[in-house]
Amino acid sequence: MSFKNGNGLHLVMTGAPGTGKGTQAGVLKRKYGVAHLSTGEMLREEVKKGTEIGNQLKDHLAAGGFAPDDLMIKMVSARIEEPDCAKGFILDGFPRTLAQAEVLQTMLSNKGITLDAVIEIIVPDDVIIDRILGRYTCVTCGExxxxxxxxxxxxxxxxxxxxxxxxxxxxxxxxxxxxxxNKYRNFTYPTIEYYKQNGLLRSVDGNGPVEVVAQRIEQALKKE
Ligand SMILES: [Zn+2]
Structure with missing residues (x-):
């Protein structure tokens, strides 16, 4: 496929928790050599390292809220300047609100980056619940x-x-x-609408084996 920026793939991956977007981001990362930027992981890293952003975040996260937009965008903006993003990136877990989608748009256009697409992975609720309850990770590598x-x-x-x-x-x-x-529906659905309107949205059926969903994403990326 051809990329809008010429130098790599720039994607937003969105979907409710448990739709497998992290797994699919991993597939694309290996295929295209792009960075997988999971903002959830980035936030936990910042807190663990005790950075300035991390310390400011701690209280918000402890209260179960979303991290403030200005901190999020600062963190993402710095992160995509790093060398592993030279061939592009997949944003996973961001933007989560319409306001974040709008600041992201501004931040990226200031850097001269155009998103290639926004992949929305859709999975029925009962499957999501089944999946999350059956989920486990490798203690050693996190797979x-x-x-x-x-x-x-x-x-x-x-x-x-x-x-x-x-x-x-x-x-x-x-x-x-x-x-x-429910939180996802209330806060993140407006971003789906936003990306639908600007023509970036590609909705993909996420119900099925990892390889099958990966093929559907591949097809969706080819659509203009
Ligand atoms: Zn492992």
Whole structure:
């Protein structure tokens, strides 16, 4: 495919929690050599490192709220200047609100970057709940797996690093997942509308095996 910026792929990946957008971002990262920028992970890193941004964030995150837009955009803006973004990037988990989508647009155009597309991954709620409840990760390398949808090729052995230890998140219950889905609908749907209007939105059916969904994304990217 051809890229709007000539030098790489610049994407926003969006979708409710549990739609597999992180996994798909990983697939694209390996294929196109782009950076996968998970803002959730970036935030946790900043807090862990105790950076200025991290310290300001701590209180907001502890209260269960979204990180303030100005901090988010500052963090993302600095991050995409780093060398691993030379061939492009996939933003995962940002923008989450219409206001963030608008500042992102301004920030990118100031840098002369045009988004190639916004991939929205759609999965029915009951499948999402099933997926999240069945989710576990490799303790050693962080690769994520699922009881039903993405088991390691050899049971009990991580495909990526060969590790044997896995962990599950204990705070994932049906109720907390439903709450997160509602939050996503209330805050993030307006960004979907926004990207639909400016012609960037590509909605992809995320129900199915990882490879099948990856092919659908590939097809969606070819659409002009
Ligand atoms: Zn591993």
């Amino acid at each position: 994520s797996y699922s009881d039903k949808y993405h088991k390691p090729k050899v049971e009990g052995v991580c495909d990526v690093c060969g590790g044997h230890k896995f962990s599950r998140r204990l705070d994932d219950t049906k109720e907390t997942i439903e709450r997160r889905l």
